[in-house]
Amino acid sequence: MSFFNRITGKKKSAQSAKERLQLVLTHDRTDMTPAVLEALKDELIEVISRHIEIDPSAVNIDVAREGREQRLVADIPLKAKTRQRGR
């Protein structure tokens, strides 16, 4: 969004079209619906939590586009051990 649009708070329709297409194409290409992604996230958190301590609320799972390739990207911040010891 341009600076002008940001201050007027109005999004141009071409920008909406592009953002909507980015989402819909990702789903079309991978058969990956937001519901599937959410279920995957919950299960991943469960499995990983069995072995290491993580903050479930900070976990982020998304499909990234790279040309015509899609990749599943999971960002899972680990809890720092030293800090816990200090407490």
Added chain:
Amino acid sequence: MSAKIVTITSGKGGVGKTTAIASLGIALASRGQKVVCIDGDIGLRNLDVIMGLENRIVYDIVDIVEGRCRLRQAMIRDKRLPGLFLIPAAQTRDKMAVSPSDMMRLGDELREEVDWVLIDSPAGIERGFKNAIAPADRVLVLTNPEISAVRDADRVIGILEAEEKGSPSLILNRVNHEMVKKQEMLSPDDVLDLLAIDLIGIVPEDKSVLIAANQGSPIALDKESRAGQAFRNIAGRLIGEDVPYMDLEEQGGLWKRISKLTGRS
């Protein structure tokens, strides 16, 4: 001779495939190439009217496939240009009358006759589309900067990749530069970023396309038309020339005349 077989497809209907085939046929033939355009839309034929050859049809593609005529008999010669031919679709049959292997055989036979075979795919991703891409050496995906057309183009590109047809090239048709400038239309960069395939042409929206269709005179014959110029440029790129992209900015008056004189478009 060993023709190159090029298919234009889009997924969505009404985006300008037939207009593009007719104009590329005209543009290639006017450069001395021998070209046959095939209408792949059996049951809903239209390439004949866009090329202005509807009154000269005797045999069609189904007649060839079913052996009722020889290949040459179904090739209608376009009297405007030596070396331009049309093989029309059948109007009273359906897509199942022809199979992908029929199309491969037809393509192989035509390779010996001409320099270029241009196939107009029907809309959709079913039998007619499968027929149209079967013999293709190269596929051009045509779309408009509209959300539904871009989505369908992406679907078609995915199918072409799965069928190992090689990466297709993109023709972006009906770009309205004024609307792009106002960010009210997806820009060519937006569409290329979304579809992530090579570009072979950008065609500006142009009222003269409809007028040309009314008259059965493909837009590439109109030296004044910017869309016509864009299609002539695509024909040059198909041949392998490095044609610069035209400035989409609408140029009126003096500048238009100067750029035409210097061939800058």
